[in-house]
Amino acid sequence: MATDNFEAVAASAGGSVASFEPENVSLGERTQRFLHNYPTAAPAFVLLMAVAFFYAIIGGKFLDPFNLSLVFQQVTIIGMIGVAQTLVILTAGIDLSVGAIMVLCSVVMGRTAITLGLPAELALMLGLLAGAVCGAINGFLITRLRLPPFITTLGTWSIFFALNLWYSESETIRSQDIAAQAPLLQFMGISFEFLGARFTTGTLSLLALFAGMWYALNHTPWGRHVYATGDDPQAAQLAGINTEKVLLSVYIVAGVICAFAAWTLIGRIGSVSPQAGQSANLDSITAVVIGGTSLFGGRGAIVGTLIGALVVGVFRNGLALAGVDVLWQEFSIGLLIIVAVAVDQWIRRA
Amino acid sequence: MNAVTKLEPILKGRNMVKRYGRVTALDHSDFDLYPGEVLAVIGDNGAGKSSLIKALTGAAPPDIGDVYLAGALVNFKNPMEGRLAGIETVYQNLAVSPSLNIADNLFLGRELLKPGFLGKWLRMLDHQKMEQIARDKLSELGLLTIQSINQAVETLSGGQRQAVAVARAAAFGSKVVIMDEPTAALGVKESRRVLDLIKDVRNRGMPVVLISHNMPHVWEVADRIHVHRLGKRHAVIKPSTHTMSEGVAIMTGAMDPNDHPAGAYALPAGAM
Ligand SMILES: Nc1ncnc2c1ncn2[C@@H]1O[C@H](COP(=O)(O)OP(=O)(O)O)[C@@H](O)[C@H]1O
Ligand SMILES: [Mg+2]
Numbered sequence: 332m333a334t335d336n337f338e339a340v341a342a343s344a345g346g347s348v349a350s351f352e353p354e355n356v357s358l359g360e361r362t363q364r365f366l367h368n369y370p371t372a373a374p375a376f377v378l379l380m381a382v383a384f385f386y387a388i389i390g391g392k393f394l395d396p397f398n399l400s401l402v403f404q405q406v407t408i409i410g411m412i413g414v415a416q417t418l419v420i421l422t423a424g425i426d427l428s429v430g431a432i433m434v435l436c437s438v439v440m441g442r443t444a445i446t447l448g449l450p451a452e453l454a455l456m457l458g459l460l461a462g463a464v465c466g467a468i469n470g471f472l473i474t475r476l477r478l479p480p481f482i483t484t485l486g487t488w489s490i491f492f493a494l495n496l497w498y499s500e501s502e503t504i505r506s507q508d509i510a511a512q513a514p515l516l517q518f519m520g521i522s523f524e525f526l527g528a529r530f531t532t533g534t535l536s537l538l539a540l541f542a543g544m545w546y547a548l549n550h551t552p553w554g555r556h557v558y559a560t561g562d563d564p565q566a567a568q569l570a571g572i573n574t575e576k577v578l579l580s581v582y583i584v585a586g587v588i589c590a591f592a593a594w595t596l597i598g599r600i601g602s603v604s605p606q607a608g609q610s611a612n613l614d615s616i617t618a619v620v621i622g623g624t625s626l627f628g629g630r631g632a633i634v635g636t637l638i639g640a641l642v643v644g645v646f647r648n649g650l651a652l653a654g655v656d657v658l659w660q661e662f663s664i665g666l667l668i669i670v671a672v673a674v675d676q677w678i679r680r681a
Numbered sequence: 682m683n684a685v686t687k688l689e690p691i692l693k694g695r696n697m698v699k700r701y702g703r704v705t706a707l708d709h710s711d712f713d714l715y716p717g718e719v720l721a722v723i724g725d726n727g728a729g730k731s732s733l734i735k736a737l738t739g740a741a742p743p744d745i746g747d748v749y750l751a752g753a754l755v756n757f758k759n760p761m762e763g764r765l766a767g768i769e770t771v772y773q774n775l776a777v778s779p780s781l782n783i784a785d786n787l788f789l790g791r792e793l794l795k796p797g798f799l800g801k802w803l804r805m806l807d808h809q810k811m812e813q814i815a816r817d818k819l820s821e822l823g824l825l826t827i828q829s830i831n832q833a834v835e836t837l838s839g840g841q842r843q844a845v846a847v848a849r850a851a852a853f854g855s856k857v858v859i860m861d862e863p864t865a866a867l868g869v870k871e872s873r874r875v876l877d878l879i880k881d882v883r884n885r886g887m888p889v890v891l892i893s894h895n896m897p898h899v900w901e902v903a904d905r906i907h908v909h910r911l912g913k914r915h916a917v918i919k920p921s922t923h924t925m926s927e928g929v930a931i932m933t934g935a936m937d938p939n940d941h942p943a944g945a946y947a948l949p950a951g952a953m
Contacts (some may be wrong), residue, residue, distance in 0.1 A: 368833065551804040552792040556940035559778040559789055568776050569740055569770075571761035629780045 333564070360441045366678050370623035371635040373674060377621070377667075378642050385649030393652060400528035407533045408599065408608060408646035412615035413590035413622070413636040414544050415585035418620050421548075422561040422581050423628025424473065424480035429589050430611035431491035432465045436593035437497050441504040441603030444513035451513035466586020499605035506601030519598025533595040540588070542668055545633045557581060562629030599666075605655035617664060618643055621671045627679065642667065688949065690754050690770070691716045691888055692857050697736050697746030699729075706732035707743060708912035714857065714890055715949040719883050721899040722892045723932055725910030731773050734911060736897030738763035738770050738800050750856065761790070770799065771846045771863050773892075779835035779842075784808075784815040786834055789851050818852035826889050840871040847875055851882050858882055859890040876902055893916050896925045907931050916945045 334515065356364070366373055385393045414427050419426040436458045444454035465487070472483045509516050519533035548554035559567040560574045567574050596608055622639030624631025643664060650660045694712035698705070704910050706729045708926050711873025714720050728779060735741035737748055748756050750766055757763040763770070773910055777786045793807045793814075794800030800807070805919050819830075842865050850858050860879070864872040872895070879889050879902050893899050900920045908916040916931050916938035923931075923943065930936035938945035 364836065367836070546803075550806050550808075552794070552806065553804070555781065555785055555789065555792060555806070558781060562778045562780045567789070569760050569772050570778070571759075571764050573761075629778070 336420050340467050343554045353570070363678060363680070366623075366674070370625075370630060370678075371632050371638060372623075374622050374638040374642060374671075378638050381645045381649065383647065385653070389649060389652050393649060396526060396528040398648070398652070400530060400534075402641065402644040403534050403537075404529070404531055404599070405648060406618075406640040407531070407537045408592055408596055408611060409614040409618050409643060410637060410640040411540060411588060411595060412611045413618040414540055414633065415588040415592075416615040416619045417622070417624055417633055417636045418544070418548075418557065418588075419480070419585050420561075420616075420624050420626060421557055421628060421631055422578055423564075423626075424561075424578070424581075425484065425616070425626070426469065426480065426490040426582070426585055427484040427612055428469060428491055429585065429615055430608055431488045431495065432462055432586055433587040433596060433608050433611055434605060435465065435491045435495040435498070435594045436590040437596050437603050437607065438463045438499040438605055440516055440593060440597065442498060443511065444516060445508050445603075446608055448512070451515035454513060455515060455594060458593055459587055462586040462588070462590025462593070463583050464586070465589070466583040467579070469586070470582030473582065474575040474578045495605050499603075501605055503605070504603040505526065509597065516594065516597045516603075517601060517657050519595040520601060521552050521598070524673065530596065533598050536591075536595060540591070541633060541637050548633055553577070553580070558629055560629075563591045573671065614640075616642060617668050620675070621667055623671075623675070625675050625679065626672070627675075630679075638673075688715055690749070691712055691751055692737060692750075692890075693745045693749040694733070694737055694743075695749070697733070697739065697743040697748075699732050699736055699743045706910055707736055707746075709746075710913050711912065712737060712907065712914060713917075714888050715905075717886055717888055718904040718949050719879060719889045719902050720893060721903035721906045722890060722909055723894070723896075723899060723906060723928065724915075725932065728909045729912040731861055731910050732912075734770065734861055734890065734892065735772075738768055738859065740770070740772065764790075767854065769850035769854030769857070769858065770859040771843075771850045771861060773861040774863075776847075777834045777842055777846050779927075780833055782831045782833050783819075783837075783845055784812045784830045785819070786845055787811070787815045791853070819848050821852075839866040840868055843867055844861065844871065844874070847878060851878055854882070854887060857888055857890065859892075861892045863891070864893065864895060872898065896928065900925055900928075905949060908938070910934065917947045919943065919947045922947065924937070 335669050378540065412433060415429055416426060439461045440454050440458035443449045444451050469484055470488055472478050473480050519536060520531055522529055522531040548557065556567070556577045557570050559570065559572055560577045566573045597603055600607060618639035619636050620626065620639070621642050622631070622635030622637070624635055646663055646667070647660050690713040692712070692714040694710065697707050697709035697710050697712070700782070710729070710733060712733060722730050722733065732741065736743040736746070738760055739762045740760040742756065742758055747754055757766070778789060781789065785912060788811045793811050795805045795807045799805040815830050834845060837845070843863060847860065847863050852862065855918060864875050867875065876898055882889055891902065903920055906918045906920065906928060907914055908918060908928065910932060918928060918931065918938070923941065927936060927941065931938045
């Protein structure tokens with residue numbers, strides 16, 4: 332009990348509690364803080380460097396509008412799944428089932444439209460509904476049974492994938508059949524040329540999806556609650572936020588986005604294959620992590636994921652154009668993830 | 682003043698019990714906070730002070746026992762209910778969301794939406810208005826002289842974070858403000874600001890509950906002092922009748938509160 336310093340305490344009255352004078356800090360610390368405050372700065376820098384690097388070794392062919400728009404097309408699926416993954420990772424979770432949800436939903440769309448012969452609009456709705464149900468199952472297991480997201484979604488990944496093989500009977504639905512019976516399912520593959528570049532409705536939808544999620548995360552109460560839940564769930568609860576409801580909504584929205592990506596996947600490859608999109612899980616996590624979203628939750632920006640997906644796309648495309656073996660593409664992507672995670676750790680110590 | 686009026690506590694707890702496994706954090710405890718007063722709560726570590734306020738606010742409802750606000754039975758089941766009823770709390774150690782900025786933290790869970798279509802249908806936040814109000818509230822409380830209400834709270838020092846939490850409670854509390862060791866992490870100057878703030882809040886007519894280990898602070902601002910011991914209200918004393926060392930002696934069990942001439946239960950001024 333500091334009874335003796337009472338006078339001293341009283342004498343030092345005044346002065347502001349929160350005066351925010353800048354302190355003397357080293358360049359390293361300042362960089363740390365800058366990255367802390369602007370989480371997309373690092374991935375943007377990496378993207379610029381990557382573009383400059385591949386321009387230097389490949390030349391004009393790389394910066395050709397057609398090639399750049401190809402990069403965009405190549406990252407459409409990763410980008411969409413990345414939006415879902417960002418949302419989950421912001422809550423300090425992870426969703427390993429995103430790829431399986433996407434394939435399962437594409438099979439639901441294809442089978443109900445072609446095999447059952449339902450109207451394409453209805454098939455599309457059923458696919459989106461399947462995504463919501465898958466997400467709700469994840470969310471239920473994580474919030475109600477309090478299972479860790481990593482293990483939960485590892486389990487549901489396996490389950491959803493098995494359901495996908497069962498419902499598809501391991502058969503591919505041919506592109507011609509879809510084009511003939513349910514062209515709506517290939518809507519996302521419609522392409523058009525613009526200023527020498529080639530765009531698809533899928534690419535435009537990707538941009539719309541990012542814009543929508545950016546709005547939801549930054550300009551609605553729900554978005555603020557997602558950040559707060561990932562940041563410090565107990566503090567969020569004491570502030571009156573129902574964190575279980577927020578988590579449940581996040582997994583459901585992620586499931587619906589995966590279903591949307593399923594529609595886009597059908598547009599991109601034309602057919603419905605139970606084996607498509609296998610790499611989506613890891614690629615989406617790569618995009619999110621390179622994009623500067625912290626695996627520890629509460630920190631990151633959706634724009635970073637778009638940049639992260641583009642970094643992955645630029646690396647793959649540039650290395651391919653440079654004639655480098657695919658194994659070195661994998662090698663460099665792996666290296667990128669590790670560097671990105673290391674930077675995340677370092678920033679967190681700010 | 683009229684004839685002596687029977688003063689009703691604004692916040693009242695009766696017979697509250699809270700067990701965590703084999704630990705009894707609250708053991709049939711009572712609590713009374715009267716309008717307009719600063720009630721300090723003192724007690725050893727583990728005496729159950731934080732459990733007491735969590736029981737009152739709904740953050741950790743008691744297993745049995747009742748909570749009354751202005752005479753009405755409320756028994757809040759979650760912190761949101763307490764908050765909606767006008768009780769603002771600075772919880773020990775769990776003040777804020779670090780990666781959100783100051784304005785977002787102040788309005789967390791009670792965000793303002795843009796008027797009209799944007800707010801109603803697009804749920805669009807009114808960032809400008811919230812920042813404006815945050816700036817006004819903080820400077821009104823003398824807590825903020827800064828440019829950057831958009832600064833992430835984690836970039837602030839521990840004391841500054843605490844100040845944000847204190848400001849949030851002081852700014853939004855409409856019936857009761859509760860602070861659980863708000864100055865524990867603060868330096869001398871910062872603690873002084875918080876104490877002045879508590880007096881400000883009281884002077885505006887708002888009752889305050891202050892949990893603190895700092896006896897000089899308690900004796901300076903409190904009207905009455907609830908002494909918590911072994912999960913119970915052990916005594917209620919007054920700075921005007923008890924010295925700090927008597928208070929500490931009662932708190933640690935070295936003195937029986939009934940042995941003091943002023944007795945073991947002090948009523949607020951104006952109550953009978
Ligand atoms: N969430 C909890 N889980 C288990 N035990 C708890 C919990 N909260 C408090 N306790 C226990 O209850 C007792 C009272 O704690 P607390 O109310 O925090 O006391 P104080 O705030 O006076 O230090 C302590 O023994 C503490 O360990
Ligand atoms: Mg405590």
